[in-house]
Amino acid sequence: GKLYVSERLDREEMCGEAASCSVSFEALLHNPLNVFHVEVAIQDVNDNAPRFLQDIFQLEINELTSPGARFALGVAEDADVGSNSLQGYELEANGYFVVEVKERQDGSKLAELVLRRALDRETEPMLRLVLTALDGGDPPRSGTAQLCINVTDANDNAPVFAQERYRASLREDAPPGSVVLNVSASDDAPSGTVVALLNVNDPDSGENGQVRCELSGEAPLSLVASSSGGSYKVVTSSALDREQASEHRVTVVARDRGSPSLSSSATLALEVSDVNDNAPVFEEAAYSAYVEENNAVGAAVVRVAARDADAGANGRVSYALAGGSAGAAAYVSVEARSGAVYAQRSFDYEQCRELAVTVRAQDGGAPARSSTATVRVFVLDRNDNAPRVLWPAPAAGADAASSSGPSEVAPRSAEAGYLVAKVVAVDADAGQNAWLSYELAKATEPALFRVGLHSGEVRTARAVSDRDAAKQRLVVLVKDHGRPALSATATLHVVLAESLREALPELGDRDAASELTSDRNLILVVAIAVVSLLFVFTVVLVLFFKC
Structure with missing residues (x-):
C-alpha cells in the first residue's frame, strides 16, 4: 500500500530545534490482518530565512577607539537545522569595519563588529551599513539588519580662533547696552593675552574728537591703548578659570574730551572655552x-x-x-x-x-x-560545606552509617563518665557556619552513653552492667550552626569486655580486632599476632566449636 500525507508537514512546528525529527504510528492491514509499526523521518528543507531580533542596531563609538576593538551585535535566528541553519554573517563593504563570527558553547553564532581602521568624526560622523545573516541551504536564504554607527566626538582638535585680531568700530552716539563683539579665550590663557581689539572713532575735531576708553564691571580684563591712538587692546589681567566663570561681561565706556564731555558705551562679552585642566x-x-x-x-x-x-x-x-x-x-x-x-x-x-x-x-x-x-x-561565607568527620573515619567505599568502621573496647567495670572515644570533625566554612555540635542519634543502649555537645567526647552515662549487650553500635550526629544547618554522621562500635581476649569473639575476626584504634588495644593485638599465629588459629577453632 501507499502512504499519503493528509496535510502539510512543518518540521519546525513538529520538532523545533531537535537535530532529528520523526513521526511514529501503527498501520493496520486487513487482508491478511496484521499490524505494522511505521516511523517516518521528517527531513528539513531550507524554508526559513535567518532573522535578526531587531531591524536596526544603534551603536555609539568614540572616534579615539583603537583598531581591533570588538562590539557584539547579537545572534540571528534560523528555525532550520543542520546545513540549512545560520552559517555566518556578511557586512556591507566599507573602510572601517568587518564582521567576524564567534561561536558560543551552545553552538550559536554571534556576530562581532571589528574596527579595522581608526574613525574620524570630523570626516564621517555617521556610518550606515547593512549586516546580512546567511544560512547554508541550497539555494541559501538570508536576512538583513541595518547598523547605524554614531561616531562620538573626542577632544582631538585644539581650539583655533577664527582670526588673529578682532576689530570693532563704535560710534560715540551708540546707545547704551550695544554689544560691540563676542570673543572667546581658553581657560589656560596667561595674563596679558589679547582677546579683542577695539577701534573708536569720533568725527569731531580737536579735543572734541579725542576719545579715551575705560572698562566698567568686575572682570579679569583691562584696556591697553595703542601708541598710534584710536584703538585699544582688551587683554586678560589674570588667569581665566572656566570652572569658576564661563563668561565675563564688561561695559566699554568711550568718552571724549569735549566740554561738556559726551560718551557712549557698549557691552563686551568674553566666553571662556574649556581646556582639560581638571582630572576626574x-x-x-x-x-x-x-x-x-x-x-x-x-x-x-x-x-x-x-x-x-x-x-x-x-x-x-x-x-x-x-x-x-x-x-x-x-x-x-x-x-x-x-x-x-x-x-x-x-x-x-x-x-x-x-x-x-x-x-x-x-x-x-x-x-x-x-x-x-x-x-x-x-x-x-554561606553554609555550603557539611561537617567532615575525621575520626572515626568510615571504611573506604562505606558511608558513615554503615556497619563497618573502627571499634573501641570499654571495660565492663567502667563507671559513669568513662571516656570511650572522641569524635573529631571539621567544617570548611567560617563563623557560626563552622560551629559544630555533637549528639547521639542512635545507640544499641541509648541510656548507656552520652556525647559531649561541643567536645564530641563519647562517655558512659551510667555504670556498665552485666545486662548490657557486649556489642554496642553508636551513631553520632555532627551538625553545624548554619541556616539551614548541614550535618554528617559517624558510626562507632564499642565492645564491652575486660580484656582484648574477651573482646575477640565479639569482634568476629582478626581484621575487626586490628581496627581498634586505642593505643593499648593496638599494642596488644600486634603482640598477640607476633607471638603466635597458631594461637589465633586455635582461638578461632575453639570459638567455632563453642558456637
Whole structure:
C-alpha cells in the first residue's frame, strides 16, 4: 500500500530545534490482518530565512577607539537545522569595519563588529551599513539588519580662533547696552593675552574728537591703548578659570574730551572655552563591597563614580581596571560608562575571602587626565560545606552509617563518665557556619552513653552492667550552626569486655580486632599476632566449636 500525507508537514512546528525529527504510528492491514509499526523521518528543507531580533542596531563609538576593538551585535535566528541553519554573517563593504563570527558553547553564532581602521568624526560622523545573516541551504536564504554607527566626538582638535585680531568700530552716539563683539579665550590663557581689539572713532575735531576708553564691571580684563591712538587692546589681567566663570561681561565706556564731555558705551562679552585642566575626582577614595559566595556570574558588586569639572569631552569620564591584588582581574570587571563593577565568576569563600582592584577614571581630553580609587571586595561565607568527620573515619567505599568502621573496647567495670572515644570533625566554612555540635542519634543502649555537645567526647552515662549487650553500635550526629544547618554522621562500635581476649569473639575476626584504634588495644593485638599465629588459629577453632 501507499502512504499519503493528509496535510502539510512543518518540521519546525513538529520538532523545533531537535537535530532529528520523526513521526511514529501503527498501520493496520486487513487482508491478511496484521499490524505494522511505521516511523517516518521528517527531513528539513531550507524554508526559513535567518532573522535578526531587531531591524536596526544603534551603536555609539568614540572616534579615539583603537583598531581591533570588538562590539557584539547579537545572534540571528534560523528555525532550520543542520546545513540549512545560520552559517555566518556578511557586512556591507566599507573602510572601517568587518564582521567576524564567534561561536558560543551552545553552538550559536554571534556576530562581532571589528574596527579595522581608526574613525574620524570630523570626516564621517555617521556610518550606515547593512549586516546580512546567511544560512547554508541550497539555494541559501538570508536576512538583513541595518547598523547605524554614531561616531562620538573626542577632544582631538585644539581650539583655533577664527582670526588673529578682532576689530570693532563704535560710534560715540551708540546707545547704551550695544554689544560691540563676542570673543572667546581658553581657560589656560596667561595674563596679558589679547582677546579683542577695539577701534573708536569720533568725527569731531580737536579735543572734541579725542576719545579715551575705560572698562566698567568686575572682570579679569583691562584696556591697553595703542601708541598710534584710536584703538585699544582688551587683554586678560589674570588667569581665566572656566570652572569658576564661563563668561565675563564688561561695559566699554568711550568718552571724549569735549566740554561738556559726551560718551557712549557698549557691552563686551568674553566666553571662556574649556581646556582639560581638571582630572576626574572619585566620590570616595576607597570603596568596600560585600558579596555572598556562590553569587551569580554577572551580579552587580558596587558602583564607583567620579566627577570631572571640565566640560564636553574633557569632562566625560570612562572607567577601567588598573591593577589590584593577584588574580583579582579574573573575578571582577568594570563597565566603562557607568562605573558599575560586576562579578566575572562565582566567588568561593573557602578559596578567596577578600580581593582588591584599582579602578581608573579617565576623561576624554587630549592629553587625558585620570585618577584612581581602590575597590575592596569582601566575600561573605554561606553554609555550603557539611561537617567532615575525621575520626572515626568510615571504611573506604562505606558511608558513615554503615556497619563497618573502627571499634573501641570499654571495660565492663567502667563507671559513669568513662571516656570511650572522641569524635573529631571539621567544617570548611567560617563563623557560626563552622560551629559544630555533637549528639547521639542512635545507640544499641541509648541510656548507656552520652556525647559531649561541643567536645564530641563519647562517655558512659551510667555504670556498665552485666545486662548490657557486649556489642554496642553508636551513631553520632555532627551538625553545624548554619541556616539551614548541614550535618554528617559517624558510626562507632564499642565492645564491652575486660580484656582484648574477651573482646575477640565479639569482634568476629582478626581484621575487626586490628581496627581498634586505642593505643593499648593496638599494642596488644600486634603482640598477640607476633607471638603466635597458631594461637589465633586455635582461638578461632575453639570459638567455632563453642558456637
